[in-house]
Amino acid sequence: MKNRKLRMGMVGGGKDAFIGAVHRMAANLDGQIEIVCGAFSSNHEKCIETGKSIFIDENRCYPTFAEMMKQEAKLPTHIRMDFVAVVTPNHLHYLPAKLALEHGFPVIIDKPISYTTEETLQLKEIVEKTQLPLAVTFTYSGYPMVKQARTLVKQKDIGDITKIVVSFPQDWLTEKIEDTNQKQAAWRTDPLRSGKSGTYGDIGTHAAHLAEYISGLKITKVLSQLNKVVDGRPLDDDANVFLEFENGAKGILVASQICAGEENGFKINVFGNKGSVQWSQEDNNSLYVKWLNKPLQKYRSGTNNNYLSKEALAHLRIPSGHPEGYLEAFANIYRNFAEGIRAHKAKKPQNPILDYPSIDDGLHSMSLIDAVVSSTEKGNKWVTVAY
Amino acid sequence: MKNRKLRMGMVGGGKDAFIGAVHRMAANLDGQIEIVCGAFSSNHEKCIETGKSIFIDENRCYPTFAEMMKQEAKLPTHIRMDFVAVVTPNHLHYLPAKLALEHGFPVIIDKPISYTTEETLQLKEIVEKTQLPLAVTFTYSGYPMVKQARTLVKQKDIGDITKIVVSFPQDWLTEKIEDTNQKQAAWRTDPLRSGKSGTYGDIGTHAAHLAEYISGLKITKVLSQLNKVVDGRPLDDDANVFLEFENGAKGILVASQICAGEENGFKINVFGNKGSVQWSQEDNNSLYVKWLNKPLQKYRSGTNNNYLSKEALAHLRIPSGHPEGYLEAFANIYRNFAEGIRAHKAKKPQNPILDYPSIDDGLHSMSLIDAVVSSTEKGNKWVTVAY
Amino acid sequence: MKNRKLRMGMVGGGKDAFIGAVHRMAANLDGQIEIVCGAFSSNHEKCIETGKSIFIDENRCYPTFAEMMKQEAKLPTHIRMDFVAVVTPNHLHYLPAKLALEHGFPVIIDKPISYTTEETLQLKEIVEKTQLPLAVTFTYSGYPMVKQARTLVKQKDIGDITKIVVSFPQDWLTEKIEDTNQKQAAWRTDPLRSGKSGTYGDIGTHAAHLAEYISGLKITKVLSQLNKVVDGRPLDDDANVFLEFENGAKGILVASQICAGEENGFKINVFGNKGSVQWSQEDNNSLYVKWLNKPLQKYRSGTNNNYLSKEALAHLRIPSGHPEGYLEAFANIYRNFAEGIRAHKAKKPQNPILDYPSIDDGLHSMSLIDAVVSSTEKGNKWVTVAY
């Protein structure tokens, strides 16, 4: 492949969407990717307006994602997009992803990967058939200090895992803002667009993925209590879940969007029988490593901190003391995915250090949503995770 | 009553005991109480040794608590102890407390109040008959910033309570130290001395009490998962509990003593529909008040911080920026109990601001232990709290 | 001007340089700028190698910056670079900047603006003559919470400024790494490349700029103690400075690069007679606003925090709880400078909210270096700042 930026097309991400702009900044940051086309909105005028605001040719602002796949596939190789980013609401993940793959385009999808487990199983089939790269943006696994935590656990530095506590409180659904003009709240609380779970599906999935990513252990069973705290909301806005991991360790997951005063207080503690690791998103450049009978250590991000693992260092850009944040973590997923595409094009194996969440992560996550919802429906009973 | 210090007798608290020394320092701090006698140990020599180390006359170092009650009751009023502190392991709370009350002595007891709910019901009867003051040292409710939190909630500043998250991780039972010479671990993990729960009974009770104290709401139902993480331990060393409060609000309680690297990380968040309060024991001089759409506020302890409530100010000793801690909180319980005894002697009502946990708090707490243990035994089912 | 990205040429920023890559990421982030050419290194091979790594045509990887200015000026408008970024060591700021301006290119320069005050005065003349935009990357003034602090001060919320304390400890020059192969240390400690001050010139200038930016007050006099803590170092690696501000307020500035264990602990407190603001780079998404007799408030970054000032909001990209960091702050300078260039091309005034440090800031900063160095040379005497 020629030495050039990868060209990205985007599905969704119209002007008011929060996550579309985030995906674009993440794609921009490292200068590895340029955005060349999009089906940013089902409203074609708005699509064009969005396209213009980011300097995209009007004739590559497509009225539908189907059209985008079709037209781009016809363009000559030196112009055609290289991959597709899907950043629509959940019910509109599957179809564009499917089409992209079928037209030969790798695809990166916002989490959760899809609307249902069934769709996801089908997507997995297509991925297996096409052998194309697919990524799901479980963003938090892109943080360097999360990588460091994962390495420490893998090395058994903290011993055998005994307990995991993960919580993700937010407050943005404390009031019934879906009744106002808040677009994101509207679809997040709507079962027709979000799927069978609200808050658990939105952020509980992040929490579960991170717990598994750091611990290297899959969740096998759940007992949940999904609550609808705000009157008249059809989906859960608050979730408490007991977890059981494959090694028998127990866990607790608390995800909520009605915790007034909390921003995005995603925090995890993974306990082993020798020590523990603690990471929190709002203090993302630090990793607290706590020991039995020894002083706590604070690992810090920074390209110059050569005590860090190669996994952490590979996802850092600047020296210690210069905070990196959410966009950088997101950009790590994009950068790694770009590397994956380059490797794929070159028919080389992907560098395992430059990992990103895969179709299997996506499927497992959907399956967890099923189990969590089912546990509450059955009256807070233990339910086994299918995939 | 003459203007003088109150005289305290102590049951338990021999030289190696952690909590006995804590009770003594708490009693000393404000100069309201002097320790005059004790049955510090069932080993009389050790009892005398302990007594000497704190300058107590050998003839008031009693071989048994029964003897102490009997002999002290016979002493003239100007010498006799005024009240008894019971700081023995749980299975030895009821009997000395009962005897103390029956001999006319108010009693302050380490938490949980007793070994079983049945004993506690009997104790309640005696209290009601004797009308003597009785306190249980749910220490954490003695912290000034906890009082402040309670006031803010009561005033509805943060709106209606929607969720409570309370966690109390420790690490001191991560290893099986009860097999070594660690006395405290030995009795805490022994059902014959601790009662039917280990960790929940020890610190889960603190967590539940604090959640109720701050929120002003009782827990009515629980669904628990008590775990025995360390092999061969007969009692739980890890507890996860779903809570339901009397107003329907949901809660989560996590208490554990196998969280390697955690010291005494007791932390609580009480969420309302307008804001929330957060308090953590390791940062006890701060109260974080978080708001929807407004900057977080940090309330700070300090006698000069006149924005604090009268309840908080009444439990502070020094100006802001001079940290108070655990012993001061403990001393608040003692000071308030001393005030209670003085009021009782003067046949006056106790100042309601100078509150302390009562027999009813103790009973409810025992009943919660029953419910939590029962829920796990039934396979993680919801169980209603009896008292 | 056509609706397109601005095209940037870069002087300096070869492969091992720290700050070159930072400038590029900052320019990339918002998708407003693309890098099209460079004179990345005086070594032409290395220049080409750097260019290739960021997908730049080899024929626009110029052997010298003079060549770059000359050749680019000849290119047709739809290809030619729009502006130049100068990211070389200090002694190589003036000449490329001068040439850029003389060839009609706006220029953005890493701080401090130049090698000497004399050069800077000449640069100012050229700027005034050409009327072209020029920016200096005092990065820290690009942080949103710094903008918020500035607004609060301007609004007199904290009253009249009485004292400013600013400190900037780092540890990367604790050992004599300039004797190893560390390129950056080599030039930073070399008077021929850095200028007359080492640490003060490098980071003291940031600290002074931030103090003035937040307070809105210029430093008029200084009394300094520049130290050479590591033996054999020709320039200061540690600086303590008393400051006097134009309103008579006193200040302290501490900048050091020999503070073992410190990363980039840049922190500032601006005190007024009603309250104070505190901001720290390592916790950049928070602004602590402290009050006499009222609880401290913590302002937080986040596009949704509508209690923030328009100045802060205009420099935020994502909702609260998603940390932004150093690259985002840097990108704010680039984004604002790009807006400045667009305004200039359109002959419209720049939006005053989208500010960036100017030639005057650069000149004042050089003049402060002179005064600080002179004060120490005179035996720690007060020296007046010339410009």
Added chain:
Amino acid sequence: MKNRKLRMGMVGGGKDAFIGAVHRMAANLDGQIEIVCGAFSSNHEKCIETGKSIFIDENRCYPTFAEMMKQEAKLPTHIRMDFVAVVTPNHLHYLPAKLALEHGFPVIIDKPISYTTEETLQLKEIVEKTQLPLAVTFTYSGYPMVKQARTLVKQKDIGDITKIVVSFPQDWLTEKIEDTNQKQAAWRTDPLRSGKSGTYGDIGTHAAHLAEYISGLKITKVLSQLNKVVDGRPLDDDANVFLEFENGAKGILVASQICAGEENGFKINVFGNKGSVQWSQEDNNSLYVKWLNKPLQKYRSGTNNNYLSKEALAHLRIPSGHPEGYLEAFANIYRNFAEGIRAHKAKKPQNPILDYPSIDDGLHSMSLIDAVVSSTEKGNKWVTVAY
């Protein structure tokens, strides 16, 4: 000496005084000391009232401290006070201390030890003549984590000391409250009662003492800028000082009482060429040990933290995670002084681990006040410390 509590007499500490009550709680905490008499106020009625409130016999509430010394000296040994605590304003330290010593009573004095250096030199003579124990309550040196820091420095763990930064901001004199009824402010800002310095004398002395205590290095020279920020105040309310230590290391001391919003933000960083220690009073149970190229460590107080030095452990009362605070640190000074008196009575050497600030610390501190004041008077010149 008989196995009993030591009996303390107090000079000063009438009902409204802040520091008198603090001394009493500190003396009470460990049950080693009982307060038996006092000359609490020059107003005899108030003296008696204070005495009663702490259960002291009216006939041992003396009208003057001279009377107290005289009368107590006449009492039989088994009743007579054992030592005197002097907690009056500075101008009334010398005379009661002198009298106490001359009547054979050891003495503990609030800092700074006296009103002038001259008085202090005389006091030193008396101490040397009488050979009686004398302590000065530089409280902050009583904190366990400060002891830990001192040990780490002594062991050269952080290498050779290169720089010390210490700051002590408060806000309680931001407004001119000495014009209201605030007693403490009235004498602190009054040269007739405080001495030649206000804020430096009050808290700068604490800062200097702590810097020396942790580093083990004496300050030999100072260059100061004492400011009177609030109009009409006769003494400094704000102090900036350059320090030079005996090994040539440089330092900065900032003490201020006009820093609106600051409580008691006493913080110190001691830098060596291998690492550094950081301690802050408002987070007193932690010691941050920072390293070149290694993760920061957080040492924590706790009797069970057996990685702590014997010096730290000897000054702790409770296990980790249970915060100790200011009163406990203060109580450490009292406990150590009590041990000193017991050792003196037994003609045994004091346990060197149970140290307390001495007459020499007091004298050096007074001499530092002289030098700091003189430096400002001379126009911010370097001044050598006499003693």
